[in-house]
Amino acid sequence: MELFKYMESADYEQIVLCQDKNSGLKAIIAIHDTTLGPALGGTRMWTYASEEDALEDALRLAKGMTYKNAAAGLNLGGGKTVIIGNPKTDKNDEMFRAFGRFIEGLNGRYITAEDVGTTEEDMDLIHLETNYVTGVSAEFGSSGNPSPITAYGIYVGMKAAAKEAFGTDSLEGKVIAVQGVGNVAYTLCKHLHEEGAKLIVTDINKESVQRAVDDFGAKAVGIDEIYSQEADIFAPCALGAVINDETIPQLKAKVIAGSANNQLKDPAHGDKIHELGIVYAPDYVINSGGVINVADELDGYNRERAIKRVEGIYGTIEKIFAISKRDGIPTYVAADRLAEERIARVAKTRSTFLQNEKSVLSKR
Numbered sequence: 001m002e003l004f005k006y007m008e009s010a011d012y013e014q015i016v017l018c019q020d021k022n023s024g025l026k027a028i029i030a031i032h033d034t035t036l037g038p039a040l041g042g043t044r045m046w047t048y049a050s051e052e053d054a055l056e057d058a059l060r061l062a063k064g065m066t067y068k069n070a071a072a073g074l075n076l077g078g079g080k081t082v083i084i085g086n087p088k089t090d091k092n093d094e095m096f097r098a099f100g101r102f103i104e105g106l107n108g109r110y111i112t113a114e115d116v117g118t119t120e121e122d123m124d125l126i127h128l129e130t131n132y133v134t135g136v137s138a139e140f141g142s143s144g145n146p147s148p149i150t151a152y153g154i155y156v157g158m159k160a161a162a163k164e165a166f167g168t169d170s171l172e173g174k175v176i177a178v179q180g181v182g183n184v185a186y187t188l189c190k191h192l193h194e195e196g197a198k199l200i201v202t203d204i205n206k207e208s209v210q211r212a213v214d215d216f217g218a219k220a221v222g223i224d225e226i227y228s229q230e231a232d233i234f235a236p237c238a239l240g241a242v243i244n245d246e247t248i249p250q251l252k253a254k255v256i257a258g259s260a261n262n263q264l265k266d267p268a269h270g271d272k273i274h275e276l277g278i279v280y281a282p283d284y285v286i287n288s289g290g291v292i293n294v295a296d297e298l299d300g301y302n303r304e305r306a307i308k309r310v311e312g313i314y315g316t317i318e319k320i321f322a323i324s325k326r327d328g329i330p331t332y333v334a335a336d337r338l339a340e341e342r343i344a345r346v347a348k349t350r351s352t353f354l355q356n357e358k359s360v361l362s363k364r
């Protein structure tokens with residue numbers, strides 16, 4: 001990868017490589033854009049095939065956070081961390097403490113939280129070294145693991161998408177194919193089951209599948225069978241790039257609404273599903289419940305206020321569908337426009353001179 005060319009292409013601000021031999025920490029912090037405020041985004045721990053794959057994931061996810069935070073109306077920029085390693089076997093306390101110290105060194109430019117492969121306990125360890133961490137245990141006055149609230153946001157956003165596609169936001173009787181039934185999707189399935197939806201699930205983890213079968217009467221299917229199910233809604237809740245050339249022709253669902261980040265392999269796949277008339281709830285809008293929730297910690301966490309803000313996802317998705325129809329553009333483009341316009345407006349406001357910024361008038 002030509003690093004600076006890549007950074008320039010989407011105007012990334014900073015990449016930080018963190019290494020600690022003692023604990024085995026190998027982390028990449030990517031900061032995309034801090035126009036709106038400090039970069040907030042989770043830490044993913046994953047067994048990447050190569051360091052380049054890890055870097056690319058960090059960069060893509062960081063940019064996604066800029067758009068997510070902007071579209072959610074948060075005064076936060078976008079960043080993300082990936083830790084290279086197996087979250088089941090490679091973790092130790094010192095690793096997260098070392099990582100916390102690297103975050104502290106950024107002096108507030110980056111604030112972290114959970115993502116795939118990291119937990120509330122990991123955030124508590126980071127918190128021993130820095131205050132620039134959210135999703136910490138409730139005992140520290142924090143909001144805890146964001147997954148259940150992310151799931152609630154997906155449920156709310158899925159209803160808005162259903163209204164667009166089927167004329168009603170009731171999910172009763174709807175067949176919903178859920179890919180990956182981990183932390184977020186388990187709670188999502190609970191909401192859907194309670195509303196009377198019929199669930200089809202898959203996961204590479206057999207125990208997770210069995211739990212959904214036992215608790216919600218879900219039908220289990222194979223990993224590659226999930227796309228072609230006779231479903232009304234497809235909910236990608238595992239990893240990214242699952243909307244691609246191979247999967248689009250298999251889809252029968254009229255709606256795509258799920259928690260995974262970076263669902264479209266390429267923008268062209270967003271164009272394709274738009275042409276096919278599939279209602280796509282843009283990933284970073286529908287899955288913003290978690291970040292809206294942890295961001296509330298920065299004001300002193302108030303669960304009621306956070307949930308109310310998460311419920312705003314319904315309206316944001318409606319707004320995106322309206323822009324998409326008005327301008328004849330795919331929903332992912334409409335979401336990008338919403339986010340970019342907000343960043344541009346704030347950037348303009350912030351261009352006004354302030355004496356407390358370093359300038360010719362400030363003291364040396």
Ligand SMILES: NC(=O)C1=CN([C@@H]2O[C@H](COP(=O)(O)OP(=O)(O)OC[C@H]3O[C@@H](n4cnc5c(N)ncnc54)[C@H](O)[C@@H]3O)[C@@H](O)[C@H]2O)C=CC1
Pocket residue numbers: 114115116117146147148150179180181182183184185202203204205208223237238239240259260261287288290291
């Ligand atoms: N946890 C949160 O609050 C948020 C999560 N997200 C995104 O939502 C997605 C899910 O997150 P979590 O539930 O926290 O992660 P998780 O790790 O608990 O769940 C992901 C599940 O997907 C399964 N999986 C992995 N590859 C698969 C495949 N090829 N086919 C089927 N299943 C597969 C895993 O076994 C696991 O059960 C991720 O993309 C994450 O970035 C986005 C916003 C917030």
Ligand SMILES: CC(C)CC(=O)C(=O)O
Pocket residue numbers: 040041042043068080113114115135146261287288290291294
């Ligand atoms: C899990 C969140 C708190 C933040 C994040 O990284 C995300 O929304 O993807």
